[in-house]
Amino acid sequence: MQVDLIIQARWIIPVEPEFVIHENYSLVINDGRIIDLLENQAALNQYQARTLEKRPEHALIPGLINCHTHAAMCLLRGLADDLPLMDWLQNHIWPAEQKWVSAAFVRDGTDLAIAEMLRSGTTCFNDMYFFPEITAQQAIQHGIRANIGLIVFDFPTVWAENADAYLNKGLALRDQLRHERLITHSFAPHAPYTVSDAPLKKIRTFADEMELSIHMHVHETAYEVSNQQQTTQQTPLQRLHDLGLLSPSFMAVHMTQLADEDINLFANTGAHIVHCPESNLKLASGFCPVAKCLEAGINVALGTDGAASNNDLDMLGEMRTAALLAKGFSGNAGAVPAIDALKMATINGAKALGLETEIGSLSIGKAADVVAIDLSELETQPLFNPVSQIVYATSRNQVSDVWVAGEHLLNQHQLTRIDIADLRQRIAVWQQRLTEK
Template structure:
């Protein structure tokens, strides 16, 4: 008998690998933050009698969901300017609000609000892009949340940095400070082709290759972005990025709603990862990412929520469902992107895009114990014939009951163990009053 810390008994274990596998009445054994066994419950009870045992008799255990694109502090701007096209939303509302309000305190409070929402929705890892990234990293560590923190690069000054060189210098300091951290990794995060110069993008390409660090960037989000690039540079954004040396398997291209056949070939050739954000794309009328066609071409597709200011929630269950449904409609094929593939996009594909697939994204022996329990026993999820289909097409984030990150339980029967919910609500409401009051005079 092996000594282990925790034994979780569940009605179903859905490991994601092998794809579509459903293990009934199985248990996961956790020791020192990792999965050390996955076996039938009857065997687990005999083999691990001394373990702390957790009963989840009507639940499915899945890998922690991975939000591969978010601006977490923007949760404090949720609902500030709705029903507007992207560039009007950005230039007339969001950027002015950020200029006025963004500070270390704003970023910390917004990041913690987002982290709390994500944990309750079964998200155990997020890929962030925002100012004061060191503050987001600190908030994630305090909540025991896994994060890839973006080293943002943008041409205009902010309260965090004044010049592109300043952004890069501070980003590299962040990377140095979190080398080998168990929860925090980094990625270069140039905002978008239309906000970053050739010189800065070339420098990012060089550093990404030297340090083997991902690059996380909005690309081909709207028709307007494409037209601006053609006017300014004489080529589409993806072509410009190729000229600057940024296309590689380290690139996470977010949105990608505007693609030609030639660009499909370019994406495949370079092994670029796509981060699909269907709800944000729909709300901002940005366009449709051709997910089924990308999937058929063998391109890795991860899922993200984008910010709560453009979504307006951080709900990966909705993103999974929309991904599957939109793909079917756009392809005129009801079999396009089945539920098992949507679940993989929200888990293992996200890990692969971030270079973390050896550690997270599936419930395999030896991997880190980032685990989510989803209660499928209620009236709303009955009758139940296929747990994976039920997760994608029926269940919502309200069915998430328990969450573990690196074996530590951070959500227990929907209650936080690392965050103070009342304090978060109080700080969020205070920000809302200040921001609302200021807008009366603009």
């Protein structure tokens, strides 16, 4: 049988089943999907590939899923470092956005983000930002998978004047792009403190009718929680639960301020947590009790947040930080072992996005979103367990190849759809603008 592509590798880590590692196996891909997974010689006997890629010192893993980004904010990377969240937002980031955010800003910032994500093994990102139509356009142009947030605030910004306008523009965008194979959508109300009850009720109704997920910052800081309690005698989680938002289609980002009763409430709703450990650490926002959440049966995915607060979009680094932080915070060295960290960055992210039948593992029938990691470097030797080595020792510079739906978007460290020289020139222009007094 003739097929489009066979990738041979030293190790294939499918993620599902959980503890399986195949040695000297082949991934067989046709029409953008995985059609077989078998030993190398058997693959060559059974299939004739138009393209045969051999990676004899590499591990293949599912494409990493970055479940929380503000992609265009790459242009604000390093602009206001070492500040707490509300000072960072209100006195630096929001004023800069008010002055500079435009369709061109989002286009160039998203291009920078996509280049960085592909070069570090991310094949799908879940975004929340202004001009989502531009983010979607750039994702389509560069061939990466994206879940585009239909952002909502109560107050006016450069993109819309009020909550109804955000919703109307978002719904129009969703209708326009509903047949794009690599694009999905979520409603993205920014946070409990920036979106009031009336638009949240509308979002809940629309989400139920359209079977869309909801993606929202929740319990990000102690200030957010205490301010809500002073105003309504409820925590933000309790308010969202009363409004009917917490469900298996809800993604709560950050969740750093959680009492045991919050965890139990959340677990009973089937909602998902998107953990952003490096952003939370950098902004001193607090610690998500990941080990307790996993023990309660909550699905926990990983995100980087925006590069303005991280300051990178490196999901390999995020996995390592998530695993180490969980151990230190819980006092349990067995908390979030390497395989759990890898699941958080792959299949758990797919579940949070409602895409677990499409991506998140190297399973027959799923889309061929695949990452090859070179484990031959000195920094990853000697090698006893490739999963542990990927989570605890591997640099994003060891990502050599990335395929999305079977298309080779990073080939031996070279991006195939993005002109790096042109991108550098555009970013240099923005750096000059953003540093003007």
